[in-house]
Amino acid sequence: xxxxxxxxxxxxxxxxxxxxxxxxxxxxxxxxxxxxxxxxxxxxxxxxxxxxxxxxxxxxxxxxxxxxxxxxxxxxxxxxxxxxxxxxxxxxxxxxxxxxxxxxxxxxxxxxxxxxxxxxxxxxxxxxxxxxxxxxxxxxxxxxxxxxxxxxxxxxx
Amino acid sequence: xxxxxxxxxxxxxxxxxxxxxxxxxxxxxxxxxxxxxxxxxxxxxxxxxxxxxxxxxxxxxxxxxxxxxxxxxxxxxxxxxxxxxxxxxxxxxxxxxxxxxxxxxxxxxxxxxxxxxxxxxxxxxxxxxxxxxxxxxxxxxxxxxxxxxxxxxxx
Numbered sequence: 071x072x073x074x075x076x077x078x079x080x081x082x083x084x085x086x087x088x089x090x091x092x093x094x095x096x097x098x099x100x101x102x103x104x105x106x107x108x109x110x111x112x113x114x115x116x117x118x119x120x121x122x123x124x125x126x127x128x129x130x131x132x133x134x135x136x137x138x139x140x141x142x143x144x145x146x147x148x149x150x151x152x153x154x155x156x157x158x159x160x161x162x163x164x165x166x167x168x169x170x171x172x173x174x175x176x177x178x179x180x181x182x183x184x185x186x187x188x189x190x191x192x193x194x195x196x197x198x199x200x201x202x203x204x205x206x207x208x209x210x211x212x213x214x215x216x217x218x219x220x221x222x223x224x225x226x227x
Numbered sequence: 228x229x230x231x232x233x234x235x236x237x238x239x240x241x242x243x244x245x246x247x248x249x250x251x252x253x254x255x256x257x258x259x260x261x262x263x264x265x266x267x268x269x270x271x272x273x274x275x276x277x278x279x280x281x282x283x284x285x286x287x288x289x290x291x292x293x294x295x296x297x298x299x300x301x302x303x304x305x306x307x308x309x310x311x312x313x314x315x316x317x318x319x320x321x322x323x324x325x326x327x328x329x330x331x332x333x334x335x336x337x338x339x340x341x342x343x344x345x346x347x348x349x350x351x352x353x354x355x356x357x358x359x360x361x362x363x364x365x366x367x368x369x370x371x372x373x374x375x376x377x378x379x380x381x382x
Contacts (some may be wrong), residue, residue, distance in 0.1 A: 106369065130291065130374075132374070132375075132382075133377035134378070134382040135382065140378060140381050140382065142374055142377055142378060143374075144379075149305050153367050153370070156363065156364075156367070157364055163371055163374070164374065186356070187356075190352035190353050190355065190356035191352045191355075191356075193355075193356035193359075193360070194348065194352055194354075194355035194356045195361050197356070197359035197360055197362070197363050198319070198320075198359055200363055201315075201318075201319045201359065201362055201363045201366055202319050202320055203361065204366045204367055204370055205315075205316060205325065205366055207370055208325070208366060208369055208370045208373060209325050211373045211374055211377055212288060212326075212373055213232065214302050214377055215288065215302075215304070215373065215376060215377055216288060216302055216378065218377070218380050218381065219302065
């Protein structure tokens with residue numbers, strides 16, 4: 071059975087991160103499994119985890135005024151899920167549901183914030199990787215919006 | 228170069244030590260943009276991190292129709308308000324602007340030379356953590372606003 075630091079090292083988000091830091095982050099980590107249909111987190115709840123997706127798929131859903139839920143985005147294997155734990159008020163803006171059997175490593179938010187604040191080098195490295203993922207999500211979400219407008223660009227610039 | 232005191236006025240630069248503020252001030256110039264001016268274009272190398280002092284800036288995607296390549300259209304994707312950074316891709320690999328920024332009103336802008344700022348971050352972990360945290364906050368806010376737009380459009 072592989073230890074959590076070894077599992078983290080295999081994930082693209084942590085590629086190139088030093089062994090010492092991986093061991094440090096593993097101290098915040100737990101292996102978790104979600105069945106299809108099970109919610110990892112719900113809109114409005116306290117954001118207590120940063121999820122490293124190992125296998126499976128997670129749908130990010132928004133609750134609509136009419137009472138239904140719509141899927142905004144899906145995260146696949148080797149992605150990371152959840153931003154709301156990083157800044158106050160630490161509440162999930164949307165819900166995350168396992169679309170199929172899903173295995174994640176959950177990093178406890180309080181532990182993770184503490185480690186990044188006490189070691190600025192780790193904090194910088196982590197935030198760089200995090201920001202890169204968020205910018206890509208932003209780009210993809212903007213393109214989804216354009217798709218809704220019926221625009222299929224050759225170039226989006 | 229600008230005065231460090233100018234940077235100190237804004238929450239974006241709070242948490243930085245005096246020496247770091249001085250170093251960033253050395254990399255910064257103040258500029259103005261008239262209404263309608265394109266400040267930077269999407270898909271271009273991101274060599275400057277911008278910070279809006281006064282006025283407003285819109286972010287656009289410029290798309291080209293696949294059946295009619297000479298037909299270009301602007302799609303508004305967001306707005307920058309005073310006290311906010313933009314062109315933040317200058318601090319995030321692959322250092323390429325993802326949208327086009329256009330002054331929607333006359334603006335006063337700070338232009339921070341991104342290569343120097345990234346070097347400062349590599350050398351000074353304290354400054355790096357503070358700045359990257361603010362960058363992350365800005366881009367997360369934009370993602371959240373865009374997801375809300377998407378949810379509203381699909382509801």
